[in-house]
Amino acid sequence: xxxxxxxxxxxxxxxxxxxxxxxxxxxxxxxxxxxxxxxxxxxxxxxxxxxxxxxxxxxxxxxxxxxxxxxxxxxxxxxxxxxxxxxxxxxxxxxxxxxxxxxxxxxxxxxxxxxxxxxxxxxxxxxxxxxxxxxxxxxxxxxxxxxxxxxxxxxxxxxxxxxxxxxxxxxxxxxxxxxxxxxxxxxxxxxxxxxxxxxxxxxxxxxxxxxxxx
Amino acid sequence: xxxxxxxxxxxxxxxxxxxxxxxxxxxxxxxxxxxxxxxxxxxxxxxxxxxxxxxxxxxxxxxxxxxxxxxxxxxxxxxxxxxxxxxxxxxxxxxxxxxxxxxxxxxxxxxxxxxxxxxxxxxxxxxxxxxxxxxxxxxxxxxxxxxxxxxxxxxxxxxxxxxxxxxxxxxxxxxxxxxxxxxxxxxxxxxxxxxxxxxxxxxxxxxxxxxxxx
Numbered sequence: 001x002x003x004x005x006x007x008x009x010x011x012x013x014x015x016x017x018x019x020x021x022x023x024x025x026x027x028x029x030x031x032x033x034x035x036x037x038x039x040x041x042x043x044x045x046x047x048x049x050x051x052x053x054x055x056x057x058x059x060x061x062x063x064x065x066x067x068x069x070x071x072x073x074x075x076x077x078x079x080x081x082x083x084x085x086x087x088x089x090x091x092x093x094x095x096x097x098x099x100x101x102x103x104x105x106x107x108x109x110x111x112x113x114x115x116x117x118x119x120x121x122x123x124x125x126x127x128x129x130x131x132x133x134x135x136x137x138x139x140x141x142x143x144x145x146x147x148x149x150x151x152x153x154x155x156x157x158x159x160x161x162x163x164x165x166x167x168x169x170x171x172x173x174x175x176x177x178x179x180x181x182x183x184x185x186x187x188x189x190x191x192x193x194x195x196x197x198x199x200x201x202x203x204x205x206x207x208x209x210x211x212x213x214x
Numbered sequence: 215x216x217x218x219x220x221x222x223x224x225x226x227x228x229x230x231x232x233x234x235x236x237x238x239x240x241x242x243x244x245x246x247x248x249x250x251x252x253x254x255x256x257x258x259x260x261x262x263x264x265x266x267x268x269x270x271x272x273x274x275x276x277x278x279x280x281x282x283x284x285x286x287x288x289x290x291x292x293x294x295x296x297x298x299x300x301x302x303x304x305x306x307x308x309x310x311x312x313x314x315x316x317x318x319x320x321x322x323x324x325x326x327x328x329x330x331x332x333x334x335x336x337x338x339x340x341x342x343x344x345x346x347x348x349x350x351x352x353x354x355x356x357x358x359x360x361x362x363x364x365x366x367x368x369x370x371x372x373x374x375x376x377x378x379x380x381x382x383x384x385x386x387x388x389x390x391x392x393x394x395x396x397x398x399x400x401x402x403x404x405x406x407x408x409x410x411x412x413x414x415x416x417x418x419x420x421x422x423x424x425x426x427x428x
Contacts, residue, residue: 064310066313066314069310069312073309091286091290092286095282096278096283098283099281100279102316102317103282104264104321113322116348121335131330145264
């Protein structure tokens with residue numbers, strides 16, 4: 001399998017965690033989104049029409065983009081360990097938390113948005129920082145409420161990692177890098193720290209990737 | 215079942231389409247997000263800790279937020295018609311397109327983001343309009359490429375509607391309201407128009423909801 005990834009991309013990081021948890025080997029294909037590598041015509045035409053990272057190309061030649069679709073696919077084809085539960089009640093909670101992170105938090109703070117704010121709207125560094133922290137704070141407050149109501153540690157939902165943890169970890173790691181404060185999210189941070197202690201989560205971290213640069 | 219919804223919310227609209235396609239009855243519970251109804255303490259505590267719309271409360275008392283999680287749940291419990299295919303190859307394409315819309319297009323243009331741009335960053339009406347149209351154009355270009363590569367009409371993927379159509383229709387309807395141009399997306403618009411001709415899609419439209427106002 002090939003994984004098209006950028007070391008600092010949270011959505012790539014989600015898929016790297018899943019591949020590591022399942023023990024799947026893959027060729028790492030770096031796509032430098034800082035210089036527009038995701039818009040390279042050959043990449044868009046042959047690998048990912050969405051023109052984003054991540055994407056996978058399986059050994060059977062299936063190309064697939066969008067981290068949540070990729071993870072659903074990997075979970076069906078390589079079900080050990082199962083990351084999207086089959087039990088309907090557990091499944092609903094895992095997908096709810098994953099969607100909250102993937103739809104309500106991550107998209108408004110990714111690189112292209114921050115670049116647009118800076119380059120096209122001319123916001124100051126302080127305004128950009130406030131924007132980032134505002135959406136993280138609003139989103140993590142919701143994560144914390146969901147975990148308070150439905151969560152059961154030590155992972156987000158019970159004794160084993162799920163898709164929820166695979167989405168949570170990159171989001172928190174990103175927010176740590178941006179200097180956010182996490183005092184109000186004790187359950188969220190407990191789940192994060194628990195996951196980070198696992199070798200699979202550690203191996204997927206940005207600094208462990210071949211395209212990592214400071 | 216109860217559906218907590220705002221007439222103009224694209225994510226609520228997705229769930230309304232699914233409920234209509236499956237022929238499920240529900241009580242419509244309006245949440246006016248324009249005046250912060252989604253942050254009402256009783257709503258957050260009792261219905262949706264995410265503090266957004268939509269949310270459902272089933273007849274068994276299950277409360278669930280996040281449109282994609284709700285649709286997955288409804289599709290498992292009321293599988294006629296199936297909207298998230300079981301066949302792995304079809305399923306991957308449907309989830310990829312749905313994720314593209316739900317993660318890459320919708321979140322950066324919803325009400326809270328446009329309000330922040332206007333109220334906190336003081337962008338002009340022209341800048342806000344350009345922001346909206348920029349992300350729609352970038353997103354729909356990706357939708358069009360995905361459909362060109364993997365789609366098969368008359369719906370996004372074949373002869374019956376799927377989750378992809380349930381996400382596409384509200385996104386296009388929203389973009390139409392905002393005056394976007396669709397000339398570059400013929401396959402996307404053909405799928406949109408085909409879906410809009412179905413009574414279930416028409417019944418879910420904002421103007422058909424009890425909380426609709428001009």
